[in-house]
Amino acid sequence: MSSASQDPNLIFTTATSGKIYIREQFGRFQRVRRRLNLMLVGVFLLLPLLPYQGRQAILIDLNRQRFDLFGVSLFPQDLLIVAFLFILAAFLLFLVTKLYGRVWCGYACPQTVWTLMFNWIERRIEGSHNHSRSLDKSSWGLVKAVKKSAKHLAWLLLSLMTALGFMGYFVPVNQLYVGFFTWENSALVQAWVLFFTFCTYINAGWLREQVCQHICPYARFQSVMFDDTTTLVSYDAARGEGRGPRKRGSKPSGMGDCVDCSLCIQVCPVGIDIRQGLQYECINCGLCVDACDQTMDRFGYARGLIDYVSKKRRTLGVAGYLGYSVATLVTLMVILAWGNNRTSFEVNVLRDRQALYRINDEGWVENTYRFKMLNKSQESRTYAVIVQGFYGLSIAGDAHFTLAPGEHQTQVLTVALTQEADQWETPIRFVVVDVETGEHLFRPSTFYAERG
Numbered sequence: 001m002s003s004a005s006q007d008p009n010l011i012f013t014t015a016t017s018g019k020i021y022i023r024e025q026f027g028r029f030q031r032v033r034r035r036l037n038l039m040l041v042g043v044f045l046l047l048p049l050l051p052y053q054g055r056q057a058i059l060i061d062l063n064r065q066r067f068d069l070f071g072v073s074l075f076p077q078d079l080l081i082v083a084f085l086f087i088l089a090a091f092l093l094f095l096v097t098k099l100y101g102r103v104w105c106g107y108a109c110p111q112t113v114w115t116l117m118f119n120w121i122e123r124r125i126e127g128s129h130n131h132s133r134s135l136d137k138s139s140w141g142l143v144k145a146v147k148k149s150a151k152h153l154a155w156l157l158l159s160l161m162t163a164l165g166f167m168g169y170f171v172p173v174n175q176l177y178v179g180f181f182t183w184e185n186s187a188l189v190q191a192w193v194l195f196f197t198f199c200t201y202i203n204a205g206w207l208r209e210q211v212c213q214h215i216c217p218y219a220r221f222q223s224v225m226f227d228d229t230t231t232l233v234s235y236d237a238a239r240g241e242g243r244g245p246r247k248r249g250s251k252p253s254g255m256g257d258c259v260d261c262s263l264c265i266q267v268c269p270v271g272i273d274i275r276q277g278l279q280y281e282c283i284n285c286g287l288c289v290d291a292c293d294q295t296m297d298r299f300g301y302a303r304g305l306i307d308y309v310s311k312k313r314r315t316l317g318v319a320g321y322l323g324y325s326v327a328t329l330v331t332l333m334v335i336l337a338w339g340n341n342r343t344s345f346e347v348n349v350l351r352d353r354q355a356l357y358r359i360n361d362e363g364w365v366e367n368t369y370r371f372k373m374l375n376k377s378q379e380s381r382t383y384a385v386i387v388q389g390f391y392g393l394s395i396a397g398d399a400h401f402t403l404a405p406g407e408h409q410t411q412v413l414t415v416a417l418t419q420e421a422d423q424w425e426t427p428i429r430f431v432v433v434d435v436e437t438g439e440h441l442f443r444p445s446t447f448y449a450e451r452g
Helices: 010-017 026-048 078-101 105-108 109-125 129-137 142-167 173-181 187-207 209-215 218-225 288-298 319-339
Strands: 059-063 068-069 073-074 232-235 306-309 345-351 367-377 381-388 393-396 400-403 408-417 425-434 440-448
Touching: 026 059, 026 105, 026 109, 026 142, 059 345, 073 078, 078 105, 078 218, 078 319, 105 109, 105 218, 109 129, 109 142, 109 187, 109 209, 129 142, 129 232, 142 173, 142 187, 173 187, 187 209, 345 425, 345 440, 367 381, 367 400, 367 425, 367 440, 381 393, 400 408
Parallel strands: none
Antiparallel strands: 059 068, 068 073, 232 306, 345 367, 367 408, 381 400, 381 425, 393 408, 425 440
8 A cells, every 4th residue: 555545644735735736637427517508608608699689688887777687677676586596596596505515616606617618628637637736846938938838828818708798797898809909998897807817817717616615605505405315426435445556457455446546636626635535625526536536447347436416305395495496496486477577667656745735727626746657677768647546546647658768757746636635645646657558557646625
């Protein structure tokens, strides 16, 4: 048995001290990850470029306090749905974590995705992980300067592309990209692009696994969701121990299947030794699984020495699964109900605070109301106001308002009573109707008058 396997702490200490040089790995789980990552990065970068009905399909306009989403405009009044969407995402994440551990971290988290993209660039320019290690240890010269400059320039270009892609959700892309390179954007926009470029470059190029281990709060609390039914990357110690090197095709007596090649450590983005058991740093990425399977193939052993396994069979009744599933379903139903009941405009009706009522020249009792309206659609709309309550009420003047897309407008309407009032205070109701679509809202109020 090697000295490394005799001292369980040796590999752990060596792997996590200093810079981690990630060995590039291929295999079935890496094919899944790369295809998924290509799709996620593509969606992230291309969504802001997608037009819809003559506008940018997705745009968070902070100046106008409006979120355009495929023809639907969300305003601060609609932010409750954003909260529910985050709650839904949280419950889904908790459920997936309960089922499969930190697969979000290993397969879809932007930190992991960009870290592995940066590592891919590093491998293309500097060579293998051993070449990178040797290059860092070598003295500065022309070759080292060229390779390091090329790598960091490529990192910065990818970071800039990421920053522009992110800012495209907040600034119209037909202004953002050209405006950035011609310096026609505002200083604030330019500063934010450079800030996010710097953050991406530092996070994915320098901090890497430090973000997962020491900054991301999810890395700390996710383990409380694990139980014996959670599928985690695990090492089969009963099959693998005692570990040690040997010739291909042979298996010395008393030795397990682990050949102590250390590939599982070399490919790990966080630098742990999975053979030491479950560790909070593990992001369930499966890199060590692919590396070990390839080694088992070369030595003629069965795959699965390191694999995704759970200790117990999973059932719906297991604590946590049913709770997370129900919470997810309830949140989804709330979102659907909100979407079904959402209106394309908002109306608030306020009474005149100067006087409860007045008598006009014709001797009629008048009450004044202030209508604050918001057109939440992306087209101009005309709205009609109708008053309901009791016989003799009428609206003086024109009760039709036209609002541009996203426009806030305040209108004052006067309601007159053309007969004697029966009581001092009478409940009434305004009906505001979208003339084109027929969509309507009811707003209660009160009419005051002297008794006849």
